[in-house]
Amino acid sequence: MGADGLAQMADELRGADKFLLTTHLNPDGDALGSLLGMHGVLRALGKDAVMFLAADQFPLPEEFHAMPLEEVSSDIPSDIGERVVVFLDCGNIDRMPVEELKTGGRRILDIDHHHDNTRFGDVNLVVADASSTAEIVFHLAEALDVALDVAIAEPLYIGLMTDTGRFMYENTSPESHRVAARLVEAGVDVPKVYRDMFEGLPARRLLLLGRALTRLQRYEDVGLTLTNLELADFRETETVEADAEGVVDYFRAVENTAVGALVRARLTDGDESSYKVSLRATDDRVDVSIIAREFGGGGHRQAAGFFTELSLDQFVEQLRTHIGAQL
Ligand SMILES: [Mn+2]
Known part of the structure; x- marks a missing residue:
């Protein structure tokens, strides 16, 4: 990890007293884990840090129910003018739809x-070979001489574990295992974390998954395994968007798949004419973040997302072309 960038970011964090911490839209385990972990680090330094997520981001996905997110607020504090804004795990400032945070000459720190x-930050710590933003926050805690307690270590472990697909994806490095070991030494209750996140599922989630499984489509020519979930699927199974989390992983796991895709209707923002698309690449030749950027989204080589207003058929045609261009 670039020691200079790390030291510079540590200086920025040490040098200010009041912060607002936030993360990207549709926050995942790394977004929430690095948010909570950084909050704990700043609190240990005696700083005043508030965590912010826009109101329309709630409810958060069910698997995060055991994370202590009660202090995450949807109100911008009245003293925002005095706060340094820290974006965690956010590749693009447009993934934060709250204009107030981007304007007004605020000092912005970008950790990702x-x-x-x-x-997009005044200071950017972008470590592309880190498995997760949580891993970067761990190194910042070290640079700041903050002793890890379980309240910091557990959310960081969740960020690391989810972004590596439970230590399974290509970004799982010796370093990510070393960091995980340090977090477990700091008191993370590993079986409890996995139970909280992956067991005790509401039955409705399986009903929604069942809909997705029955609609599997295979395009052998480009190794695309795709499914779609429509508004009726959510309504009839009484599910919410967050219940679709993880569905795409079943499709990425199908044999001879280069790209697994979930195309799902959107419920929360009233934009019923568009789909949210999640792509997962399992073929080294395919970088789905390139495809996502073509559609105005973003992400990683192996996991990316975006919105589209195309019909399902039109979208599938374009997706096949984009995948084919990389194979
Ligand atoms: Mn991440």
Whole structure:
């Protein structure tokens, strides 16, 4: 990890007293884990840090129910003018739809691991070979001499574990295992974390997954395994968007798949004419973040997402072309 960038970011964090911490839209385990972990680090330094997520980001996905997110607020504090804004795990400032945070000459710190991060901060710590933003926050805690307690270590472990697909994806490095070991030494209750996140599923989630499984489509020519979920699927199974989390992983796991895709209707923002698309690449030749950027989204080589207003048929045609161009 670039020691200079790390030291510079540590200086920035040490040098200010009041912060607002936030992360990207549709926050995942790394977004929430690095948010909570950084909050704990700043609190240990005696700083005043508030965590912010826009109101329309709630409810958060079910698997995060055991994370202590009660202090995450949807109100911008009245003293925002005095706060340094820290974006965690956010590759692009447009993935934060709250204009108030981007304007007004605020000092912005950008801590992230997306390789296509647009360096939108006044200071950017972008470590593309870190498995997760949580891993970067761990190194910042070290640089700041903050002793890890379980309240810091557990969310960082969740960020690391989820972004590596439970230590399974290509970004799982010796370093990510070393960091995980340090977090477990700091008191993470590993079986409890996995139970909280992956067991005790509401039955409705399986009903939604069942809909997705029955609609599997295979395009052998480009190794595309795709499914779609429509508004009726969510309504009839009484599910919410967050219940679709993880569905795409079943499709990425199908044999001879280069790209697994979930194309799902959007419920929360009233934009019923568009789909949210999640792509997962399992073929080294395919970089789905390139495809996502073509559609105005972003992400990683192996996991990316975006919105589209195309019909399902039109979208599938375009997706096949984009995948074919990389094979
Ligand atoms: Mn991440």
